[in-house]
Amino acid sequence: MSFTGNYELESQENYEEFLKAIGLLSAKTDSKVQTEVLQDGNDFTWTQTTPNWTWSNKFTTGQECELLTMTGSKFKAPVSMEGGKISVLFPQYLFTAEMVNDKLVMKCITPGEKGVTFTRVSKRTSDCKTQHA
Template sequence: MSFTGKYQLESQEGFVEFMKAVGLPDDMIEKGKDIKSVSEIEENGNQFKVTVTTGSKVLTNSFTIGQEADIETLTGERVKTIVNREGNKLKVVLNRITSITELVDANTLVNTLTLGGLVYKRISKRVA
């Protein structure tokens, strides 16, 4: 299955606790907790471009599977890392955060971020 498409956040678990742990200010957490972000993924072979729009904030990362890339995190920090693919899962470690993005079926994208014992899970549905 191809990741290519546009996905809108449908539900999330653990947002507030996770964002506090990564150091996001309370006012940004409060503003962001009810916004339904949109993720747009372009997959071309092993090359990916991921754009996440949350309100007025747009975060875009481009990478090639298995090659080092400069990735911007949720907090705006840039990290050199390698994104790997295992079937329908994209896995990456950003400092202390492990991110797994899984295409569970043709229309459902699940992103699970783990930091120590904290888990932030986002479930998005394909809209285009």
């Protein structure tokens, strides 16, 4: 199933706990996160937006890619896709995303015994028709 689409936050679990675990509790927002995913084969553009913030990454599954953290720091990591699930090891957490019943399910998992699993479920609001420059 293609990831391409526009998504609106439907539910999330452990949001505050996750932000606290990675030291970004001050970035907490009550705005609904909008996610836009453009997929062309193994190439992705993934953008998340709130009224005061936009975060975007372009990557190719199966390759090491230069990515941005939520704070704008650059890092390199391999991006994999197995069984329809995207996985990327960010500096402070493991990010996974998959389509489940036409919903985008993203998880961010901090390491360690007391690790936090943040889950965000977003419903598809439309298909993407535009490409970003």
